[in-house]
Every structure is written in structure tokens, then in C-alpha cells.
Amino acid sequence: MTQHNRSLVTGLTFVATLGGLLFGYDTAVISGAVSAIDANFIEPLNLSETARGSLSGWTVSSALFGCIVGAVIAGWVAQRLGRKGGLLVAGALFLLSAVGSAYPELGIGPIGGLGPRALTPFIFYRILCGVGVGIASMLSPLYIAEIAPSQIRGRLVSFNQLSIVFGMLLVYFVNWAIASQGDDAWIKSTGWRLMLASEAVPAALFAGLLLCVPDTPRWLVMQGRSAQALQILIRLLGHGAGQATVADIEASLRVQTDRVAPSLFAFGSRVVVAGIMLSVFQQFVGINAVLYYAPLMFKNMGATTDTALWQTIIVGLANALSTIIAILTVDRWGRKPLLIVGALVMAVAMLTLGFLFQARLVGVGALCAVVIYSAG
Known part of the structure; x- marks a missing residue:
């Protein structure tokens, strides 16, 4: 470019x-x-x-x-x-x-x-x-x-x-x-x-x-506005690449129209079920409770309002940093290993937090457990 x-x-x-x-x-x-x-x-x-x-x-x-x-x-x-x-x-x-x-x-x-x-x-x-x-x-x-x-x-x-x-x-x-x-x-x-x-x-x-x-050029081509799509693609890719991309989009749309839609389970039912369950468990692990209730949770652990909000910021920083690390390493390490490591980190952090709550030890250790969980 x-x-x-x-x-x-x-x-x-x-x-x-x-x-x-x-x-x-x-x-x-x-x-x-x-x-x-x-x-x-x-x-x-x-x-x-x-x-x-x-x-x-x-x-x-x-x-x-x-x-x-x-x-x-x-x-x-x-x-x-x-x-x-x-x-x-x-x-x-x-x-x-x-x-x-x-x-x-x-x-x-x-x-x-x-x-x-x-x-x-x-x-x-x-x-x-x-x-x-x-x-x-x-x-x-x-x-x-x-x-x-x-x-x-x-x-x-x-x-x-x-x-x-x-x-x-x-x-x-x-x-x-x-x-x-x-x-x-x-x-x-x-x-x-x-x-x-x-x-x-x-x-x-x-x-x-x-x-x-x-x-987007693809939607414009779908609406029969290929000339407008070409103008955008020329600005994005240059004249030759723009024309080639419009031709590719038109060809792909013709293929989608002509062929019979593939079965949902074309790659096997296990793949579909695994993908669905990953999304389900992404919610079941409880991350939304942390996102919504972190300040209240920290206040219940004895923090003042100001301190609880600062501790929530720390959780947000851990979440952002771990996301950056995942983006930078996913192509090198692979999706599956990162998912496994993340799940194990979250599990250990939640078990640790549960034991700390049971022992009424809600200081820095509990904060560290929540931060590690968020990073996982």
C-alpha cells in the first residue's frame, strides 16, 4: 500500500x-x-x-x-x-x-x-x-x-x-x-x-x-453498485488491484448464488458443538460478574469507593494487557493452546479466591486473584 x-x-x-x-x-x-x-x-x-x-x-x-x-x-x-x-x-x-x-x-x-x-x-x-x-x-x-x-x-x-x-x-x-x-x-x-x-x-x-x-465495496457490489465499489477499492488498493478485487467479489457472489448452501455440519458435528460450547463457557466462566460488579465486590472486601474503583482499573489494565499479549502471540502459539492456558489460569485464580474468601483473607491476595483471573 x-x-x-x-x-x-x-x-x-x-x-x-x-x-x-x-x-x-x-x-x-x-x-x-x-x-x-x-x-x-x-x-x-x-x-x-x-x-x-x-x-x-x-x-x-x-x-x-x-x-x-x-x-x-x-x-x-x-x-x-x-x-x-x-x-x-x-x-x-x-x-x-x-x-x-x-x-x-x-x-x-x-x-x-x-x-x-x-x-x-x-x-x-x-x-x-x-x-x-x-x-x-x-x-x-x-x-x-x-x-x-x-x-x-x-x-x-x-x-x-x-x-x-x-x-x-x-x-x-x-x-x-x-x-x-x-x-x-x-x-x-x-x-x-x-x-x-x-x-x-x-x-x-x-x-x-x-x-x-x-x-464496504462488497455490500456495494451486492447492491449492483460496482462502479462505486471500484472507486473505493482504487483509493484503497490502487487501480489494478481494485479492478481485480471487484472481479473477485462479483465471482464469489455468483458462486454463492449458484451453489447449494453447505450443510451446517459439513465439517463434522464435533466442530460445531465445540465452537458453540466455547461461546457458552465464555459466558459461564463469570467474567461478566467481574465486569459489572468489580467495584461492589471490592467494597464488600473492605475497600472505600475510591479504592474500589482504582482496584477495578487495575483489573481493566490486566484485561487489556492480556488481550494485547494474545493478539501478538496467537499466530505463533495457536488458538487452542492459548484457550487451554487461559482456562487453567482462570480456574486456579477462582479456586484461590474462593479459599481466600473462606478464610476471610480479603486483602492484596484476593485482588491479585481477581487480576490474574481477568488476565486469563
Whole structure:
């Protein structure tokens, strides 16, 4: 690539990876607001301990339900509106959910005056946030893959995963910075709203930059707009490579149209089951509990609010560093060995943490166990 090509590819990749950053940011921002949400919306209901815990868990995790919806409709959205159009939808949902979850009383009643009645719109906006996350999680890497030159495609797509963990780390710093402006009472009345509203800044940047980028050449060819696709590819790859790539895309689309769709189990049922179970266990290992409840967990271990948020930042740093190491070593060491090592590290860290809790040793050792678990 020429320097001009490299700059263009880098710029388009940066815009797309903002979707990944918002994935991490919007899912982890709730960690700083859990105590305030409980105090404002759930505790006044005077529920039993079981019902209170269940409602709090649903409130915090409701965005994950939206993620499922977003992932399900992402393919349809990408086909109908394009990769750029789908990401614009995600950006709009991010922006709307940021304002709505920070001020769920908007359009219903006075800010801060509805009490527990604001919980339902709050959950609604968090679900909208999840839908945006689900769409972006599918379309950001797809956009990068379809605009990236083949020789660096894998490397550029991996940046999306890095941007997810960087988004988590960024919001941990933002939550700490906001919380440091007041005491616990201020956080429960005002600070939590600012934490959630802070999502609007990267969301607005994402949506604004998307207006300045083209859709992917592959989608344009699928819509019969090969001339427009060629113009983009010439800018990305040069004239000769651009023409060859358009021809390759058109040929691949003809093959997809002509041939019978392969069986889901064409490579064997064990491969499909293993892939599905990897995704399932990725959730079952409990990483979401750490992402959402790390500050609360550290406070229950005796830390102050400020210290708990700093310890959460340390966890985020470990997560980001381990992701960088994985990206740099995956082609050398292989996917399977890294998965095995990561699973063993998480298992040992959780067993250690369990024994420490049982022995009521919740100091530096417990923090180290959580950090090692996050790195795994």
C-alpha cells in the first residue's frame, strides 16, 4: 500500500473500531452505578432479599438481553441498510441509551422525582444499549474485514477486540474520575447519572465519523453498485488491484448464488458443538460478574469507593494487557493452546479466591486473584 492507502485504511479501521470501544464502554459503565441504582430504584420497593437481588441482577444485566436481540437482527440490518447503515443504527442506539439511562425520567416526570417508577424506563434504555452492542459486535469486525487489504486483514480485525477491552478500561477511569468529585451521597444522587451520560461522548463521535466514511465495496457490489465499489477499492488498493478485487467479489457472489448452501455440519458435528460450547463457557466462566460488579465486590472486601474503583482499573489494565499479549502471540502459539492456558489460569485464580474468601483473607491476595483471573 502507498502511504495514502495506508492512511485511508487506518482511518476507516479506526472509525469501525469505535463500535468495539462502545461495546466495552457501554457494557462496563454500569459497574460504577450499581450501588446508586439499587439505592434509588430498588431498595425503596422494600422487597424480600431474594426478590431484591433478582431485580437488581436483571437491571444490571438487562443490556445482555438487548445484545441477543442486536446480534440476531444484525445480519438483516447489514443486508438491508449496509454495513455503514447498520453501524449508524448502533451509534444512534448508543447515543439514545446514554441519555435515556442517565435520565430515565425524561418525558415522564421530574428528574429524580419518580423514584422506583423510573426503573422500567431505565431498563428499557439499557436494553436499547444492548441492541446497539449486539449490532456493533457483528458489524464492526465485518466492516473492517471488507475494507482491509487481504495481507493485513487479520491484524486489523484483531484491533476490534483490543478496542473492546480498551473501552472497558476507559470507562473504569471515567467512573473513577466522576466518583472522585463527591462523596457516596453525591454519587447516589448525581454521579451515577454522569457516568451513564458519559457514553454519549464516544457515541456521538462514532456516529459523526460514520457519516464521513463509505460503505464496504462488497455490500456495494451486492447492491449492483460496482462502479462505486471500484472507486473505493482504487483509493484503497490502487487501480489494478481494485479492478481485480471487484472481479473477485462479483465471482464469489455468483458462486454463492449458484451453489447449494453447505450443510451446517459439513465439517463434522464435533466442530460445531465445540465452537458453540466455547461461546457458552465464555459466558459461564463469570467474567461478566467481574465486569459489572468489580467495584461492589471490592467494597464488600473492605475497600472505600475510591479504592474500589482504582482496584477495578487495575483489573481493566490486566484485561487489556492480556488481550494485547494474545493478539501478538496467537499466530505463533495457536488458538487452542492459548484457550487451554487461559482456562487453567482462570480456574486456579477462582479456586484461590474462593479459599481466600473462606478464610476471610480479603486483602492484596484476593485482588491479585481477581487480576490474574481477568488476565486469563
